[in-house]
Amino acid sequence: xxxxxxxxxxxxxAWLVALLLALVLPLCGILLVLRHQLFLSAAIGQAATLxxxxxxxxxxxxxxxxxxxxxxxxxxxxxxxxxxxxxVLAMRALSTSGSQLEARSVWVFLAGASLSVLLTSKQPHxxxxxHRLTLSSLLGASSFDxxxxxxxxVVILMTAWRRRRGILLWAMDPVTTQVHGGSVVTYDLxxxxxxxxxxxxxxxxxxxxxxxxxxxxPVLLARRLGPSLRAVLWxxxxxxxxxxxxxxxxxxxxxxxxxxxAVGGLVLLLAVPGxxxxxxxxxxxxxxx
Amino acid sequence: xxxxGDAASNRPGAPLVAxxxxxxxxxxxLLRDVALTLLPAQCWFLLGRNGSGKTTLIATLLGLLPxxxxxxxxxxxxxxxxxxxxxxxxxxxxxSLPVTVTEFVCLGLSARVAAADRAAHxxxxxxxxxxxxxxxxxSGELSLGQRRRVLIARALxxxxxxxxxxxxxxxxxxxxxxxxxxxxxxxxADAGMCLLHASHxxxxxxxxxxxxxxxxxxTVRTGPxxxxxxxxxxxxxLGLGKR
Numbered sequence: 001x002x003x004x005x006x007x008x009x010x011x012x013x014a015w016l017v018a019l020l021l022a023l024v025l026p027l028c029g030i031l032l033v034l035r036h037q038l039f040l041s042a043a044i045g046q047a048a049t050l051x052x053x054x055x056x057x058x059x060x061x062x063x064x065x066x067x068x069x070x071x072x073x074x075x076x077x078x079x080x081x082x083x084x085x086x087x088v089l090a091m092r093a094l095s096t097s098g099s100q101l102e103a104r105s106v107w108v109f110l111a112g113a114s115l116s117v118l119l120t121s122k123q124p125h126x127x128x129x130x131h132r133l134t135l136s137s138l139l140g141a142s143s144f145d146x147x148x149x150x151x152x153x154v155v156i157l158m159t160a161w162r163r164r165r166g167i168l169l170w171a172m173d174p175v176t177t178q179v180h181g182g183s184v185v186t187y188d189l190x191x192x193x194x195x196x197x198x199x200x201x202x203x204x205x206x207x208x209x210x211x212x213x214x215x216x217x218p219v220l221l222a223r224r225l226g227p228s229l230r231a232v233l234w235x236x237x238x239x240x241x242x243x244x245x246x247x248x249x250x251x252x253x254x255x256x257x258x259x260x261x262a263v264g265g266l267v268l269l270l271a272v273p274g275x276x277x278x279x280x281x282x283x284x285x286x287x288x289x
Numbered sequence: 290x291x292x293x294g295d296a297a298s299n300r301p302g303a304p305l306v307a308x309x310x311x312x313x314x315x316x317x318x319l320l321r322d323v324a325l326t327l328l329p330a331q332c333w334f335l336l337g338r339n340g341s342g343k344t345t346l347i348a349t350l351l352g353l354l355p356x357x358x359x360x361x362x363x364x365x366x367x368x369x370x371x372x373x374x375x376x377x378x379x380x381x382x383x384x385s386l387p388v389t390v391t392e393f394v395c396l397g398l399s400a401r402v403a404a405a406d407r408a409a410h411x412x413x414x415x416x417x418x419x420x421x422x423x424x425x426x427x428s429g430e431l432s433l434g435q436r437r438r439v440l441i442a443r444a445l446x447x448x449x450x451x452x453x454x455x456x457x458x459x460x461x462x463x464x465x466x467x468x469x470x471x472x473x474x475x476x477x478a479d480a481g482m483c484l485l486h487a488s489h490x491x492x493x494x495x496x497x498x499x500x501x502x503x504x505x506x507x508t509v510r511t512g513p514x515x516x517x518x519x520x521x522x523x524x525x526x527l528g529l530g531k532r
Contacts, residue, residue, distance in 0.1 A: 033385050169396045172384070175377055178353055181370035229388045
């Protein structure tokens, strides 16, 4: 543990960003799960990656000037813009046509994955950056990222607290929201941008695997454990935070990649109830026989 | 329960919605020259074949679609939507998270309801649909009939003056359909709520409708239920053959 505390002084920015995102991402994930769009999170993340790759291709992102704060800012802005555009378009499509977006999400995911590599394939640093984003790493955050993540968390919590019933009704039933006098377009825009900014920032700071995993898995786990929607709203970010905190310690002590440990831990936790139930049923059957 | 109470703040007996010479549609008029006046304590059945324009007409009457012609006048509580309750078709709800019945009903509450009164509004809505015993159950795990009642309770939590129901009895057995119709009739008779059903349920219309609007052939014929349902033309236009 002493070693971990010593490492804290070296990696505290990256770890703080991961912990803050572990609270932010499940809150976005709740909306996506309520709209039956689990995979959309991966599509938005891949679109954000494409935004960064586009920046590299255009010569304004880190590959052309590694370590430059301007380049980092452009990279972040492009990731958030691409993520927001994808999320807003998806939210509008869901509200207007009620269509399931599974096929389109897969298309965006695959288009983003292939194009981001193709755009940067002639630039060694660019390709390396795209691989880093895809494979996930929690080691590259700055103090600006910490403040940005903290501000994002505060804004999302305040919005969620003040508008929770309107947001939940919009997520479950946009037509009734409109009948009640709510502006579905405004909800689509504001919440789409919120989801896009959070995902784009998460991609920039932690990579695709952590961003997708922490958006979806804590919500699915909370769904199994929580007896009500209110419980899920609290449980999901708490589970994300707790798992990430444990994962950071384990990953550091065992010298493992922290993003993968966090996501792997959540995947295991999600599988445990199913395995326990299966074993229990098997034993009951054998006992009965 | 004062279901048609505070939210609407309409003059007693004044029309909730009055449409004159209305043309409705998304780009091209689907229905023309629609004249319809919804008064408190009326029970309207909007009858018509699939694709005849019932949903488009409702969307226009609720202000969700702009009219392509004519004029709609709404009481203040309807115009600002605080006095409108809406019951969508139940099939669209496949809940992906465990939402309790109380939580679901509370989503219907108007933002104007004080925090201290929310629980009472939700409880009264559950009581009026006789589902108070389901308050803590997960709404997605209920039977079809129970889920339908939960949807109606969510609309009633707003204490609406006008309750719009889209196929409320679809896929219910005759007993469940009859019971739901009777409970809605109590709301109309006791609380003075105006009900607007979009429905294919002619039996229910015969029992509870005070007025019928027949949507067919690009226009809407309206009148008292007894006259409309006795008219052979109505049956023909609904595709039920001559009487």
